[in-house]
Amino acid sequence: MSAAAPVWPLFEVTVQPYGSSVIAARSRSAAVYARFLDYTDAFNCSFRDFLRVVSVRRASPAYPVGDPYAYVRRNYDRDLRHGTRVTITGEGADLEGRAGTVIHPGRDHTAYAHVVLDGDDHSITVHPFSVVVVSAQPEEAARG
The missing domain is CATH 3.30.160 (Double Stranded RNA Binding Domain)
Structure with missing residues (x-):
């Protein structure tokens, strides 16, 4: 693991x-x-x-980063935020069951989840229905 x-x-x-x-x-x-x-x-x-x-x-915790995942929350009922731990499902055998961390997408809005998988050093985009939230982590604590 x-x-x-x-x-x-x-x-x-x-x-x-x-x-x-x-x-x-x-x-x-x-x-x-x-x-x-x-x-x-x-x-x-x-x-x-x-x-x-x-x-x-x-970027400081006070910096207004907007809410890039508002569309995902509104339309897919997935509470995704920077630092949320997720598991991938339904995206193919190579990604099935892999865990990762949601990151900020780098833009003001997105319709996909941007995830860094455990053991990888790059992000991938997956459909919101393909992520299962494992645990939410407050963004301020994640910035350390």
Whole structure:
């Protein structure tokens, strides 16, 4: 049995002059790189140039991260929040019964659950009906 997936910290990544977004990532560098990949979908620039216009900080518990899983709660009756422990069902034999931790999707809303499975270092998206909540963990405690 692999160790439980840690709750990824939340980072506020700001790209001047385009504003901020909240990203759940393993590290500060991973958050910057994830935002770089989003940024270069619209703009052609090098990573070095991107570093001149980006700033990143740990999102505090008081930071208004919005409620990205409101749609999931309203339409699928699944109480998903950053840090919730879940088990996957109905997504195929390779994922059946695997446990993981729900993370912030990195946007203001989502129709899928974003989960880091125990033993993995990347997130996957699964349908809300495919997750069973094992235990809820308060977000403030998860940020440590």
